[in-house]
Amino acid sequence: MGFHEVRFPDNISRGARGGPERRTQIVELTSGDEERNASWANSRRRYDVAYGVRRADDLATVVAFFEARNGRLYGFRYKDWADYKSCLPSQNPSATDQGLGTGDATAVTFQLAKTYTSGSQAWTRPVTKPVSGSVRVALDGAEQATGWSIDTATGLVTFDAAPGAGVLVTAGFEFDVPVRFDSDTLDVSLDIERLGSITSIPLVEIRR
Structure with a gap:
């Protein structure tokens, strides 16, 4: 599995959103009771770092980072400011x-x-x-x-x-958390003042 020992920019990750995700199967019985089973033994973290992009320079930094990782191909380090x-x-x-x-x-x-x-x-x-x-x-x-x-x-x-x-x-x-981009596409938009934005930049934790 390809992994680059480099950290996603801290100034952008600080404004990101995300956290742990679990996968639980819930079956509702005819009686109204329910059965719950954990599909995953461990949690997996997901983040959206688009919320940390505040300036056009931030956008350029993310695009460069994305290209250097070849989209989803290479993993990298990510600082989860809520749990590090x-x-x-x-x-x-x-x-x-x-x-x-x-x-x-x-x-x-x-x-x-x-x-x-x-x-x-x-x-x-x-x-x-x-x-x-x-x-x-x-x-x-x-x-x-x-x-x-x-x-x-x-x-x-x-x-x-x-x-x-x-x-x-x-x-x-x-x-840090080992993550990768969860999309091979960055949907970049430029407003009238040429200030770039990206609606979503999803990251997902790599579990081995």
Whole structure:
């Protein structure tokens, strides 16, 4: 799958709209009751970045970005301003924000992840596109300045030596969403003042 490790312009994504999407099948029975089944185990995010285009220069930037990605062919990074940290939006990431797993004295690789919890229910989202320089890692609550590395293209944390059995591995980070354009066409219009606009620029999360 083609992917360019480049981020969509932040000044345009800041004004975009979108968020998570789920796919649920609902069957209404003759009794009036209903049955609900989840078609997807994980959510998928969709965005429309047309709302972030405010000037003709923004439009030119989007067109250039679209052409460089060959439309839907190549994926890219996208900053979801509503959800881009391992912590709350008002906080700074810390090394103990998210649990990645427990050491067994053998495994050296752990996937970055973010867990969303409400009441007794939780859902864990793999994070594959951390922001370079933002990742912090801890073992049993003690931050580790060295002894590990991060692959920013996959979100895999690799330790030089396997964490001991029962050792809690945690991390904090900022992250991007892997997305692609969801259309091979940009419908550009020019008004009387030559200020460009695009009615819709859909993006969809790439799930692997």
